[in-house]
Amino acid sequence: VGVSEFDIIERYFQRQLRRADVVRGIGDDAAVLEVPSGHQLVVSVDTLVAGRHFPQRSHAYDIGYKSLAVNLSDLAAMGAEPAWATLSLTLPEADPGWLQSFADGFFDLAARFGVELVGGDTTRGALSITVQVQGFVETGRAMRRDSARPGQALFVTGTPGDAACALAQIEAGARADPYLLERLNRPHPRVAFGRALAATGAAAIDVSDGLLADLGHLLDASGCGATLRPDRIPRSPALSAAGGERALVWQLCGGDDYELCFAVNAEQTGRVAALARAEALPIAEIGVIERAAGLRCVLEDGSSYQPPCSGYDHFADERAD
Amino acid sequence: VGVSEFDIIERYFQRQLRRADVVRGIGDDAAVLEVPSGHQLVVSVDTLVAGRHFPQRSHAYDIGYKSLAVNLSDLAAMGAEPAWATLSLTLPEADPGWLQSFADGFFDLAARFGVELVGGDTTRGALSITVQVQGFVETGRAMRRDSARPGQALFVTGTPGDAACALAQIEAGARADPYLLERLNRPHPRVAFGRALAATGAAAIDVSDGLLADLGHLLDASGCGATLRPDRIPRSPALSAAGGERALVWQLCGGDDYELCFAVNAEQTGRVAALARAEALPIAEIGVIERAAGLRCVLEDGSSYQPPCSGYDHFADERAD
Numbered sequence: 001v002g003v004s005e006f007d008i009i010e011r012y013f014q015r016q017l018r019r020a021d022v023v024r025g026i027g028d029d030a031a032v033l034e035v036p037s038g039h040q041l042v043v044s045v046d047t048l049v050a051g052r053h054f055p056q057r058s059h060a061y062d063i064g065y066k067s068l069a070v071n072l073s074d075l076a077a078m079g080a081e082p083a084w085a086t087l088s089l090t091l092p093e094a095d096p097g098w099l100q101s102f103a104d105g106f107f108d109l110a111a112r113f114g115v116e117l118v119g120g121d122t123t124r125g126a127l128s129i130t131v132q133v134q135g136f137v138e139t140g141r142a143m144r145r146d147s148a149r150p151g152q153a154l155f156v157t158g159t160p161g162d163a164a165c166a167l168a169q170i171e172a173g174a175r176a177d178p179y180l181l182e183r184l185n186r187p188h189p190r191v192a193f194g195r196a197l198a199a200t201g202a203a204a205i206d207v208s209d210g211l212l213a214d215l216g217h218l219l220d221a222s223g224c225g226a227t228l229r230p231d232r233i234p235r236s237p238a239l240s241a242a243g244g245e246r247a248l249v250w251q252l253c254g255g256d257d258y259e260l261c262f263a264v265n266a267e268q269t270g271r272v273a274a275l276a277r278a279e280a281l282p283i284a285e286i287g288v289i290e291r292a293a294g295l296r297c298v299l300e301d302g303s304s305y306q307p308p309c310s311g312y313d314h315f316a317d318e319r320a321d
Numbered sequence: 322v323g324v325s326e327f328d329i330i331e332r333y334f335q336r337q338l339r340r341a342d343v344v345r346g347i348g349d350d351a352a353v354l355e356v357p358s359g360h361q362l363v364v365s366v367d368t369l370v371a372g373r374h375f376p377q378r379s380h381a382y383d384i385g386y387k388s389l390a391v392n393l394s395d396l397a398a399m400g401a402e403p404a405w406a407t408l409s410l411t412l413p414e415a416d417p418g419w420l421q422s423f424a425d426g427f428f429d430l431a432a433r434f435g436v437e438l439v440g441g442d443t444t445r446g447a448l449s450i451t452v453q454v455q456g457f458v459e460t461g462r463a464m465r466r467d468s469a470r471p472g473q474a475l476f477v478t479g480t481p482g483d484a485a486c487a488l489a490q491i492e493a494g495a496r497a498d499p500y501l502l503e504r505l506n507r508p509h510p511r512v513a514f515g516r517a518l519a520a521t522g523a524a525a526i527d528v529s530d531g532l533l534a535d536l537g538h539l540l541d542a543s544g545c546g547a548t549l550r551p552d553r554i555p556r557s558p559a560l561s562a563a564g565g566e567r568a569l570v571w572q573l574c575g576g577d578d579y580e581l582c583f584a585v586n587a588e589q590t591g592r593v594a595a596l597a598r599a600e601a602l603p604i605a606e607i608g609v610i611e612r613a614a615g616l617r618c619v620l621e622d623g624s625s626y627q628p629p630c631s632g633y634d635h636f637a638d639e640r641a642d
Contacts, residue, residue, distance in 0.1 A: 023361055024463065027542065029398040029527055030365035032463045035356045040344055043439065044351035045453065047409040049446040077350040088368040088409075088451045118364065125370040126447035130409045132366060142345065142353045206350050221348065 011096075012103040013087070019116045021083065031118035033084055039136035044074035050127040054185075055170050060098045062185035063129065064105030070208065071133035072113060072189035073258040077206035079143040079198025080135040082113050082191060087120040088130040094122075113191060141198050146221035148203035148263035154226055154287040155272065157190050157259040159183075159236040160211050164254020165243050179238040187258035194260060196275040204262035210255040212307055216295065218261060228287040230307075231300045252297075253309030263289050332417075333424040334408070340437045342404065352439035354405055360457035365395035371448040375506075376491050381419045383506035384450065385426030391529065392454035393434060393510035394579040398527035400464040400519025401456040403434050403512060408441040409451040415443075434512060462519050467542035469524035469584040475547055475608040476593065478511050478580040480504075480557040481532050485575020486564050500559040508579035515581060517596040525583035531576040533628055537616065539582060549608040551628075552621045573618075574630030584610050 014026060024032040035041050048067050050056050068085060075082050087106070091098075110117065115133065162183035169176040176184070190206075197204065205218045211233070219226055233251050235243075243250060264272055269285060276283040290296075297305040335347060344353040356362050369388050371377050389406060396403050408427070412419075431438065436454065483504035490497040497505070511527075518525065526539045532554070540547055554572050556564075564571060585593055590606065597604040611617075618626040 024465065028466050029395040029525075030363045030401065032399065032458070033362040033364060034460075035362055037358065041354040041356055041362065041455075042351045043354060043405070043407060043455070045407040045409055045440055045442055045451075047411055047442045047444045047451065049411060049444050052444060052446065074350040078353065080351065084364070086364060086366040086453060088366055090368055090370060090449055119366055121366055121368045121451075123368045123370050123373060123449075125373065125449060128411055128444075128446060128449050130366075130368065130442075130451040132407060132453050134362075134364070137353070139355075142351075144345065145349050204350075 012099045013117060013120065017111060017114070017116055019083065019114070022116050022118055025116060025118045026120065031084070033118065035136055038139055040139050040142065042075055042078050042080035042135045042137050042142060043132065044071045045130065045132040046070045046074070047128060047130040055167070058185065060101035061105035064102035065109050065186050067129040067131045068106050068109045068115070068133070069187050069189050069258060071131050072191055073187065073206040073208065075133055075135045076190045076194030077143065077204045077260055078137060079141060079194050080137040081195060082115050082133055082135040084118045084134045085110065085115050086132045087117060089120065090123045090125040090128040092124065092127060137198065143198050143202055143204040145203060145205045145218045148218055148222035148224050148289050150224055150289050150291040151266060152263040152289040153266050153269050153285050154228070154263050154289060155283050156207065156211065156233060156261050156286050157193065157281055157283050158257065159234045159239065159282070160207060160257045160259055161239050161243070161247060161251030161254050162236050163187065163256035164250035165239050165247070167256065168250070169242070177238050177242050179236070180242065184256060189258060190260050190281065193276060193279045193281050196279070197262060197272065200264050200268045200272060202262040202264045204260055207257040207259045207261050208255060210253045210309065211257065211261060212252045212295065212309060215261050218263070219295065225290045225293045225295060226287050227290060227296045227298055229300070230297050230305055232284055232286045234282055234284045249308055252307045333420045334438060334441065338432060338435070338437055340404065340435070343437050343439055346437060346439045347441065352405070354439065356457055359460055361460050361463065363396055363399050363401035363456045363458050363463060364453065365392045366451065366453040367391045367395070368449060368451040379506065381422035382426035385423035386430050386507050388450040388452045389427050389430045389454070390508050390510050390579060392452050393512055394508065394527045394529065396454055396456045397510050397512045397515030398464060398525045398581055399458060400462060400515050401458040402516060403436050403454055403456040405439045405455045406431065406436050407453045408438060410441065411444045411446040411449040413445065413448060458519065464519050464523055464525040466524060466526045466539045469539055469543035469545050469610050471545055471610055471612040472587060473584040473610040474587050474590050474606050475549070475584050475610060476604050477528065477532065477554060477582050477607050478514065478602055478604050479578065480555045480560065480603070481528060481578045481580055482560050482564065482568060482572030482575050483557050484508065484577035485571035486560050486568070488577065489571070490563070498559050498563050500557070501563065505577060510579060511581050511602065514597060514600045514602050517600070518583060518593065521585050521589045521592060523583040523585045525581055528578040528580045528582050529576060531574045531630065532578065532582060533573045533616065533630060536582050539584070540616065546611045546614045546616060547608050548611060548617045548619055550621070551618050551626055553605055553607045555603055555605045570629055573628045
């Protein structure tokens with residue numbers, strides 16, 4: 001006997017917190033929600049497909065966690081406060097153990113950020129998860145990726161490259177380093193720091209496709225270029241130990257970091273450092289925004305560095321740029 | 322050479338109207354939107370999978386159209402005004418002709434309802450489309466499915482069963498009747514009527530899983546039962562001609578109608594009829610809400626009728642109820 005669609009929703013996806021701003025949650029044709037006055041709505045959506053966004057044999061808990069985390073990271077990059085999520089789950093079969101574990105991962109992270117699941121959809125098909133997260137930001141305060149200006153200092157949070165290294169270990173059939181694997185499977189969306197950063201007028205983007213690719217988007221949108229100092233990108237001890245020569249490539253080209261890359265006026269760098277300390281979040285100044293288009297990578301010895309990538313693209317056989 | 326993810330978005334999904342309440346649309350980590358004061362946000366999401374929600378060989382235009390239409394129908398059932406959509410598109414390959422046609426279907430319908438695409442995601446994988454639509458409703462005015470009360474009159478819009486008949490013709494390898502096929506592929510979400518109906522205090526649900534299944538949801542949520550008069554469900558001439566003995570089964574059990582089923586106080590029936598006339602939308606009174614749980618189908622000759630279904634469920638091998 002199969003588990004019916006409605007049973008799935010009731011059994012696994014209705015236990016959770018209740019926000020006061022959810023007028024109608026799961027159980028009607030649509031959710032009804034209250035955006036607080038003086039705030040704008042912020043909406044992000046991402047689809048995760050098995051074998052593309054997580055390894056085929058990933059634990060269901062991690063898939064549930066990550067499907068929400070990647071969207072929270074987008075909200076962090078806008079400086080928004082997360083509030084509500086919807087989940088579209090396409091599954092080859094309704095396996096109770098898998099569903100329980102997936103829901104555990106999803107709701108553990110949701111509870112940490114006060115997010116309520118307000119709607120969704122379950123369908124039979126190849127495993128695919130689409131999560132949409134909605135939140136809000138004080139009117140006019142959302143961070144943008146098109147507002148970087150020449151002379152601004154360029155920063156990144158955390159230690160990029162960890163996730164890509166773990167994925168490479170898995171794909172090589174090796175046992176992934178536990179620290180790196182945790183970074184791949186359970187990224188920490190930088191929501192609190194993003195909220196604080198929005199007050200500085202920063203231009204920001206989240207790093208999901210790889211630092212260079214996402215920095216490239218920020219520069220393109222802003223009509224600027226930059227000089228990047230690759231040696232200044234923080235590197236975790238685990239990546240240093242595991243990565244060898246390839247560590248820098250993973251840091252620049254890897255993807256799946258869910259860190260924030262942002263540009264602020266030079267006089268704001270002290271304030272930004274204080275905000276990061278308050279969140280116990282390591283950040284590093286890794287370059288400078290410039291008028292001239294393009295990205296120049298300069299090592300500490302003054303030599304220029306040519307990265308072997310410009311990012312990750314789901315459909316490109318060869319990158320056009 | 323493949324079409325890159327970013328090219329897809331730019332080429333096919335950026336031509337469209339610009340709403341004044343879209344502060345940031347496509348092109349940042351998340352969209353930034355303005356909900357008008359005195360209104361609540363209404364959110365619906367649905368996933369369409371090839372072979373389940375549309376025939377495998379459906380025209381891309383129809384898939385694009387329908388992926389939006391099914392969500393607009395949910396908003397109609399809430400009495401909400403549609404405003405914004407996001408689209409998560411998972412595709413086996415980036416075929417320019419397919420994408421162009423899909424986008425045409427999506428945007429033709431979006432333009433008709435003033436909906437702006439504000440975000441999305443493209444991924445490679447088995448064909449699957451998740452659309453989320455957001456709109457708003459005057460605070461406290463959203464129609465619910467749990468507010469039906471004994472004595473209320475039960476209505477349905479349009480002519481249910483058309484889509485199911487077309488699908489059966491396709492599945493039988495026959496050429497589908499053009500009128501019925503149009504009803505299957507390009508349902509008309511009852512948005513304007515739903516907006517008007519909300520003012521009557523109706524309890525409403527959209528008919529997507531089949532009239533009996535969705536009426537069952539409305540009754541369960543409301544803690545009521547009903548007597549349904551199957552003979553009074555409007556039947557299109559095309560369905561009468563094509564359906565024979567099975568027409569009633571498709572009307573009750575078929576699914577994919579995207580009509581509204583609703584209950585209103587008896588003294589509102591005249592007003593409801595006038596609202597429907599104003600929208601040139603046929604509606605019919607098909608039964609009455611009752612205190613006793615369960616659904617009783619009574620034919621015009623007074624005999625009771627036992628429908629061969631209680632609805633459609635993506636995961637059920639056998640229905641539990």
